[in-house]
Amino acid sequence: MPAPVPGRTPAELRAYIEGPDPLSGEQVLRALIDGLSRPLSDRDMDGVAFERTRDRLIEPGAEEDLQRLFQENGWTDSLPVVLPTEERVAAVLAGTSHAPDEVVGTIRAATSRDFWSFTVEQAAVNAVMAGARPEYFPVVLALLASGYTARHSSISSIGQMVMVNGPVRHELGMNSGIGALGPYNHANSTIGRSFGLGSQNLQGGSVPGVSYVGTIGSPFSLTSLTFAEDEEHSPWEPYHVQYGFEPGQSAVTIFAPVRSLITAPSGVREDWRERASVLFGSIRAGGGAILLADPLAARALAEREGFTEKKALIEWLAANARMPARRWWGQALQDIFYGNRARDGVEPWASYLKADPDELIPVNEPDDVHVVVAGGRTVAVWSVLEGWANRRFGSALSGRTLAIDPWR
Amino acid sequence: MSRKITVLNPEGSAPEVDGKSLAPRPTGLDGGTLFLVDVGFENSGDFMDQLQASLRERRPEVATEIVHLRTPFDPVPDVYERIRNEGSAAVLGVGL
Numbered sequence: 001m002p003a004p005v006p007g008r009t010p011a012e013l014r015a016y017i018e019g020p021d022p023l024s025g026e027q028v029l030r031a032l033i034d035g036l037s038r039p040l041s042d043r044d045m046d047g048v049a050f051e052r053t054r055d056r057l058i059e060p061g062a063e064e065d066l067q068r069l070f071q072e073n074g075w076t077d078s079l080p081v082v083l084p085t086e087e088r089v090a091a092v093l094a095g096t097s098h099a100p101d102e103v104v105g106t107i108r109a110a111t112s113r114d115f116w117s118f119t120v121e122q123a124a125v126n127a128v129m130a131g132a133r134p135e136y137f138p139v140v141l142a143l144l145a146s147g148y149t150a151r152h153s154s155i156s157s158i159g160q161m162v163m164v165n166g167p168v169r170h171e172l173g174m175n176s177g178i179g180a181l182g183p184y185n186h187a188n189s190t191i192g193r194s195f196g197l198g199s200q201n202l203q204g205g206s207v208p209g210v211s212y213v214g215t216i217g218s219p220f221s222l223t224s225l226t227f228a229e230d231e232e233h234s235p236w237e238p239y240h241v242q243y244g245f246e247p248g249q250s251a252v253t254i255f256a257p258v259r260s261l262i263t264a265p266s267g268v269r270e271d272w273r274e275r276a277s278v279l280f281g282s283i284r285a286g287g288g289a290i291l292l293a294d295p296l297a298a299r300a301l302a303e304r305e306g307f308t309e310k311k312a313l314i315e316w317l318a319a320n321a322r323m324p325a326r327r328w329w330g331q332a333l334q335d336i337f338y339g340n341r342a343r344d345g346v347e348p349w350a351s352y353l354k355a356d357p358d359e360l361i362p363v364n365e366p367d368d369v370h371v372v373v374a375g376g377r378t379v380a381v382w383s384v385l386e387g388w389a390n391r392r393f394g395s396a397l398s399g400r401t402l403a404i405d406p407w408r
Numbered sequence: 409m410s411r412k413i414t415v416l417n418p419e420g421s422a423p424e425v426d427g428k429s430l431a432p433r434p435t436g437l438d439g440g441t442l443f444l445v446d447v448g449f450e451n452s453g454d455f456m457d458q459l460q461a462s463l464r465e466r467r468p469e470v471a472t473e474i475v476h477l478r479t480p481f482d483p484v485p486d487v488y489e490r491i492r493n494e495g496s497a498a499v500l501g502v503g504l
Contacts, residue, residue, distance in 0.1 A: 085413055
């Protein structure tokens with residue numbers, strides 16, 4: 001059935017309102033009026049109250065039956081999981097000093113849904129299922145305690161990118177080198193998978209068509225692109241230091257919503273500025289931008305292009321990636337995110353609203369441009385991702401940098 | 409036969425559902441004001457414009473007023489209060 005509202009002309013909308021409902025056959029307008037004024041029964045008026053409690057333990061079963069049960073209940077990412085026996089959960093719980101019954105926080109699939117709460121033990125169950133080792137658990141807790149979900153229900157099929165900074169990268173043997181964002185490191189993969197499985201189960205599900213509405217889905221959702229920054233080969237300060245952490249502290253950053261990853265066809269050559277303007281100008285306006293640079297690309301940007309300070313590179317990217325104002329404001333849902341700020345006089349959006357439709361305006365402000373470093377130092381490759389973190393205007397969608405050490 | 413094992417439930421704790429009942433329905437809309445709430449998603453404002461035009465033509469005895477939410481993501485108590493005081497019913501348009 002075609003969507004009745006988005007992309008429809010006024011005449012089509014009027015025809016839909018005055019025509020038959022595609023499911024019931026009743027005129028949409030009449031059904032609407034009836035729904036507002038039809039008398040309600042006593043039962044309707046009674047209201048309903050119930051508690052959705054669940055047992056801590058599942059009915060004992062054979063391993064293959066339990067694997068099937070977990071799949072059927074929507075508790076997995078459609079891949080086999082490590083079954084969370086009491087012994088395995090206890091082992092993961094040993095990875096933190098926090099009590100099993102401590103409430104970690106709340107999480108929900110979308111702003112229109114209820115918050116569910118969860119304990120340290122419930123988080124540990126999901127870490128076991130993802131295959132995480134006890135020593136990874138503080139990172140998993142930091143991610144899940146954030147309140148951000150890795151299973152956000154949005155029609156635009158969003159994913160996340162998770163990056164770890166600080167000493168914990170080496171303690172856990174995380175990968176910041178060759179294949180950092182790929183399926184080649186146990187800690188990277190299972191920490192990211194724990195975030196995903198934990199999100200969907202602790203928030204009460206992520207069921208397509210019910211509690212997940214992403215039209216095409218996101219391939220980033222399996223492990224949330226989890227990797228470690230290569231602080232040692234970066235010419236700039238570590239990412240978490242930009243946001244108030246000491247280099248010796250461990251932190252994890254959630255970038256969201258991540259919908260795209262574009263890898264530049266060339267390294268850092270003489271045409272880098274032209275290519276960067278095009279690629280950073282092609283992503284969602286105001287959606288945040290991340291430059292993911294292999295250490296060789298980062299070094300070339302610092303030494304050849306003169307961006308010895310990360311801040312200068314960010315400001316250059318923000319100033320030079322532009323698009324016409326009509327395209328900036330014509331993007332779906334843009335008024336929801338920026339229209340009111342612009343009308344309230346908040347800059348730069350107020351000026352963007354006044355701009356001539358053909359005027360080229362910045363795709364992202366500097367606060368929404370991020371530079372991170374990872375890769376195998378085989379070639380000076382660089383990629384562009386869309387995503388927010390540490391915004392001056394926070395939202396349920398954007399991510400931030402979180403302390404890991406309090407969860408040890 | 410495979411050995412049976414015991415595992416933990418991976419779900420979080422659901423919020424308790426309290427005893428909210430449906431709002432009393434008006435016996436009719438004639439003479440009252442029907443608020444048409446545009447929550448701001450794609451094309452929902454245009455949809456409400458057309459719904460208002462259709463009601464004016466087919467149900468002129470029903471007064472309508474369109475209100476636009478500043479954001480669909482946060483509560484808007486001032487709008488709820490206005491609808492409660494001035495309206496007999498409201499239609500929320502999500503635009504999907």
